[in-house]
Amino acid sequence: MVNDFIKYEAPILTAEEMLEKSRSFFFNMNQRRSIREFSEKPVSKEVIENIIKTASTSPSGAHKQPWTFCIITNPTIKKQIRIAAEKEEKESYDHRMSDEWLRDLEKFATNWQKPFIETAPYIIVIFKKIYDVEEDGTKHTNYYVQESVGIAAGMLITAIHQAGLVTLTHTPSPMNFLNKILDRPANEKPFLLLPVGFPADDARVPDIERKKLDKISVWY
Numbered sequence: 638m639v640n641d642f643i644k645y646e647a648p649i650l651t652a653e654e655m656l657e658k659s660r661s662f663f664f665n666m667n668q669r670r671s672i673r674e675f676s677e678k679p680v681s682k683e684v685i686e687n688i689i690k691t692a693s694t695s696p697s698g699a700h701k702q703p704w705t706f707c708i709i710t711n712p713t714i715k716k717q718i719r720i721a722a723e724k725e726e727k728e729s730y731d732h733r734m735s736d737e738w739l740r741d742l743e744k745f746a747t748n749w750q751k752p753f754i755e756t757a758p759y760i761i762v763i764f765k766k767i768y769d770v771e772e773d774g775t776k777h778t779n780y781y782v783q784e785s786v787g788i789a790a791g792m793l794i795t796a797i798h799q800a801g802l803v804t805l806t807h808t809p810s811p812m813n814f815l816n817k818i819l820d821r822p823a824n825e826k827p828f829l830l831l832p833v834g835f836p837a838d839d840a841r842v843p844d845i846e847r848k849k850l851d852k853i854s855v856w857y
């Protein structure tokens with residue numbers, strides 16, 4: 638089937654506007670940090686919906702949009718997720734992580750405890766859809782699922798920051814407990830868990846630096 642095509646309306650910027658926009662966007666994004674201490678202050682549902690809609694503008698392999706965003710506000714479900722996540726995290730910190738990994742994490746002062754799962758007003762769990770299933774059970778392949786969902790997650794994190802909110806890219810591993818708690822089907826696999834909200838008044842972040850441009854880019 639061949640789709641119709643429509644004209645692409647490019648945003649038109651002068652060279653100066655382009656420079657200024659790219660500069661101010663970098664300045665803003667450079668202030669983004671992963672936050673591990675959250676306030677209970679509420680956030681409007683519409684803001685969260687706009688953030689999810691922004692993530693859904695992500696490109697994806699063959700436009701399959703292989704993602705489901707689960708948004709959790711229910712305190713009972715949050716508690717279940719926290720208990721299950723902490724169980725896996727305790728096992729990881731006590732037995733599964735290598736000495737090198739634990740040393741690399743020292744500067745973050747993290748441990749198996751994850752109180753933010755209950756404190757943050759929203760938990761967003763992104764599921765990647767390994768394949769699609771029609772109502773009659775027919776399965777369809779998705780392509781470049783990892784790349785597609787990774788890009789959507791990046792856009793989600795960007796939108797959260799742009800809205801003046803904070804998040805943490807959290808990966809309690811393994812995460813399959815999330816399928817059970819959230820009753821997700823077998824074609825969906827948990828990708829990331831992101832608490833979303835305002836930072837706690839006294840939230841602190843590790844004093845770390847980002848690699849400079851000449852260390853991350855090669856020009857030809």
Ligand SMILES: Cc1cc2nc3c(=O)[nH]c(=O)nc-3n(C[C@H](O)[C@H](O)[C@H](O)COP(=O)(O)O)c2cc1C
Nearest residue numbers: 669670671672673745747805806807808809842845
């Ligand atoms: C894929 C991925 C998984 C992460 N998992 C965790 C996690 O489970 N727990 C945590 O505290 N931070 C986690 N982080 C956050 C990183 O530690 C953080 O992004 C990094 O230290 C840079 O800090 P910044 O985000 O404040 O710039 C993760 C980040 C990424 C991209």
